[in-house]
Amino acid sequence: MKVFQKEFTLSPHDRGFHIITDRVLDEIPEISEIKAGYLQVFIQHTSAGLTINENTDPTVREDFELHFDSIVPEVENYYQHNVEGIDDMPGHLKSSMVGCSVSIPITNGSLNLGTWQGIYLCEFRDYGGARTIVLTAMGV
Amino acid sequence: MKVFQKEFTLSPHDRGFHIITDRVLDEIPEISEIKAGYLQVFIQHTSAGLTINENTDPTVREDFELHFDSIVPEVENYYQHNVEGIDDMPGHLKSSMVGCSVSIPITNGSLNLGTWQGIYLCEFRDYGGARTIVLTAMGV
């Protein structure tokens, strides 16, 4: 049984959806030692998130930004939590809609993603700053 | 420590929500050898998803289809990514709202689901075709 755990910091990203698959792989090359298992990617923040989606056409990520803004508007008359800026409460809501972690199978030393799948950093703040990621790979 | 990993293909399903719990169990009978652990079910696609929900009344799954269509409409004037059909971009968005994997505890050789819980395949395309699933069971 093997367990590898790494923690690293993503430098600030613009608000929006960004593919970070290669960066994750760079941080945990030890997954090449795992024949069968999985990798968990966890973000330690509540106004950002992680998801898996289409890894090729950048307009997909732009449409994500517009659609999440549409179903979680920046201003709602019922929001009470707004001391940290109008992008904060919507960021919390979006974070729970996509989630703060993804888990991906590892097979024969590689992430067993589908052809079109990539890991997205979902940055919901205008100036979210650096984000800390914890990677945990487990398997045999 | 035991790790079992299987990959299989679901034949094409109609657009909508479908219970696949029994099919998953058929593919990985080895979970009977695990006393305590968990099973991860992962779908390798970005316009389909997996979730856990009510396993009995078929109208629940029909209401799911109507509600997800309501909050992620087929046509939005801001969608840019539409070269693959009008059901594609909504499918990507819905996929990240439900997620592409579920993890379920294994206890004494069985999935430890609640009485009313089943695993749903969420097929968001009109003609999504076959879908590949990766199962990873881990435990002692």
Add this chain to the structure above:
Amino acid sequence: MKVFQKEFTLSPHDRGFHIITDRVLDEIPEISEIKAGYLQVFIQHTSAGLTINENTDPTVREDFELHFDSIVPEVENYYQHNVEGIDDMPGHLKSSMVGCSVSIPITNGSLNLGTWQGIYLCEFRDYGGARTIVLTAMGV
């Protein structure tokens, strides 16, 4: 390799979002024996959910309740599944939007959550009753 699994019952909570991090930790003190791994928290119900979000300001949880009610209204003319009350079908939908499990890295014997992260019980029913939680901690 260590695996610890616990099942426990949360007494009935009011409809809304509630922080249960301390209760989870009380139920599985054995995570102190894990240097690197993760904890899965799983709820065996389909009209409640679990998510990770802001752990300090109670207005965040109140805004969650109002926003999820806004995007999943209690009454929609297309709901067919309403025999169990008007809060049931919306509860199922909300459950799949937040998910029924969260996974958190364990590092040096503690949950490796961010400073502002807590585990939320999402109770979507008016009278949901007691809820069963399964905890699975795995690691070295």
